[in-house]
Amino acid sequence: MISYVTEPTGEWVSYDDTNSIREKVNYIQDQNLGGAMIWELTGDDENHTLLQLIHSELND
Numbered sequence: 773m774i775s776y777v778t779e780p781t782g783e784w785v786s787y788d789d790t791n792s793i794r795e796k797v798n799y800i801q802d803q804n805l806g807g808a809m810i811w812e813l814t815g816d817d818e819n820h821t822l823l824q825l826i827h828s829e830l831n832d
Contacts, residue, residue, distance in 0.1 A: 787815060793822050797829040 776786040788796075800808055808826050816822045 788822060790821065790825055793825050794829065797826060800830065 775789050775792050776784060778784050797808070799805075808830065810823070810826075813820075813823060
């Protein structure tokens with residue numbers, strides 16, 4: 773799952789939200805992968821919602 777928006781200028785921007793993170797964590801678990809890699813966290817909020825979701829879902 774990819775979340776994205778398009779601007780009137782034609783610019784395309786993708787982002788992660790809780791739904792896309794859950795889908796990615798499900799894929800990690802379904803494929804028996806060893807964990808997740810995070811490229812950048814500046815899009816997360818001050819409560820680290822996305823990072824906390826990854827941590828809690830992988831450690832269930």
